[in-house]
Amino acid sequence: MSEVYYRKWRPKIFSEIIGQDSVSKILLNSVTSNRIAHAYIFSGPRGSGKTSTARILAKAINCLNSTNGEPDISCENCLSIENKTSLDLIEIDAASNRGIDDIRELSDKINFVPNKSNYKVYIIDEVHMLTDPAFNALLKTLEEPPNHAIFILATTDIDKVPLTIISRCHRLDFKRVSLQSIIIKLQFICKKEGIIFNNKELDLIARQSYGSLRDAENLLEQLVVAYGNELKISEINEFFHTDNYDMAYDLIKHILDNNLRDALIKIDFINQSGIDIKNLLKSIIEIFRVFILLKNDIMSDLSFNIDKMKNIKPLIQNYSLDNIIFAITEFNDIYLKNKVVSILDIELAIINICSYKNVQTNKLSDSLNKNEYLTKDESNKYNSTNSEVNSDKLPTKDKSNKYNSTNSEVN
Ligand SMILES: [Zn+2]
Incomplete structure (x- = not known):
């Protein structure tokens, strides 16, 4: 089988690393100035290049002909690291080797000098997965490392790494790639x-x-x-499954227009057409999220086609942020709570949202009618009492959830 893209096109030198300019710069500087730390901790989201960077650093500090801190990727040491045949690069996946014995084995051998390189490099991936005794053993090793040993710890969850470990390391934070x-x-x-x-x-x-x-x-x-x-x-x-955006958008329009009947007909139609309901729900939530961003004049980082959004922008001016937030919360609750989403869950959410909007609209028109002959001060007073009275008519989160959960139990 041919090599998968992400391995095949992995960066081989610092300048090929994508989206982590400051990390690359710091590491290049430390290599050129020969100020290598004994331990690094690379923290950042998955897929942001931590392991690739660790391997590049391993090559850079062991390369026989490096130029300006970059490995030449053709000398004996670089090639053996590339081919994974180097005895001086030890990679440990802490997700599957998390016990004290794994770390002890490592510390027992640490005093052996490197085979062919200047440094023996230990990369411990997903280091936050180590057990407490394993962390203690690692800490001892980090406290008195031999001169030839370099540790590169990588983690997607820095909060789970003990501070005693972090404080022994040079910490570098990787960003989500833009x-x-x-x-x-x-x-x-x-x-x-x-x-x-x-x-x-x-x-x-x-x-x-x-x-x-x-x-x-x-x-x-x-x-x-x-x-x-x-x-x-x-x-x-x-x-x-992003082909359901148009359907999701039509449905949302009915909901925000407070057209309960058309919204229910639409969701029934969507259901009949065999669309995956959980995927549809995901699209609904994404569209609402985009609405919130657009309401705040944010056009970047939208998970939506920009051209499409330009058309939508004028439309959403008709909808209040309050209603959009209520709606996205309703749908998001269903998405997070249910592995399998039923059509009934969506229908109930639609009913909740439409009745929420009805109460809001009635409240507004009520107060407008009654305020006609009141002075400004009196009307303010009236508004506040009125909203107190009306507030218990609102389909609150608690009530609607209760309804949802009882109902799904029945099912
Ligand atoms: Zn080299």
Whole structure:
């Protein structure tokens, strides 16, 4: 089987690392000035390049012909690290080797000098998974490391790493990779692999990977395996189930227009058409999220096609932020609480949202009617009492949830 994209197109030198400029710069400087720390901790989201960077650092400090801190990737030491045959690079996955024995084994051997390189490099991935006794053993090793040993700890969850460990390390924080950086890397891979693409398609893939370059590369590969060497928007939509956006948008319009009847007819129609309801729910939530961003004049980082959003922007001025927030909360609750979403869950949410909006509208028109002959002061007074009285008519979160949960128990 051919090598997967994310391994094949992994960065090999610091300047090829995408989206982590400050980390690369710091490491390059420390290599050129020969001020290497004995222990580093790389913290950051999955797929942000921590392990790749650790391997580049291992090459850079052991390279026989490095230039300006960059490894030449052709000397004996670089090649053996690339080919994973180096005896001086030890990689441990703490997710599966998390016990004290694993760390003891490592510390027992640590005094052996490197085989061929200047440094023996230990990369401990997902270090937060170690058990407490294992952390204690590691701490002892970090307190008195031999000169030839360099530790690079990597974690996606820095809060689970004891402070005593962190304080022994030079900490470097990796960022979620930006949309633009992911697109640039995908363009690079497409050109190398002979994949026909437009930036629109890459944009869609990048948005689905939520800042993980590795996920984006894997998604690209899965698409090529599934549909061949030419990327097409329609196929990508089908693959990600994002082809239900139009349906979700129509449904949302009925809901926000407070058209309960049409909303229920629409959801019934969608259900009959065999669309995956949980995916539909995901799209509904994403669209509402985009509404909130647009309401606040934010056009960047939208998981939606920008052209489409330009058309939607004038429409959402008719809807209050309050109603949008109530609606997104209703739908998000269902999404988070249920592995399998039933059509009834969605229908109940629609009813809750429409009745919430009715109460809001009635409240407004009531106060407008009654305020006609009142002075400003009196009307303010009236409003506050009125809303107190009305507030118990609101379908509060508690009430609606209670209704939902009783109902689903029955089912
Ligand atoms: Zn080299």
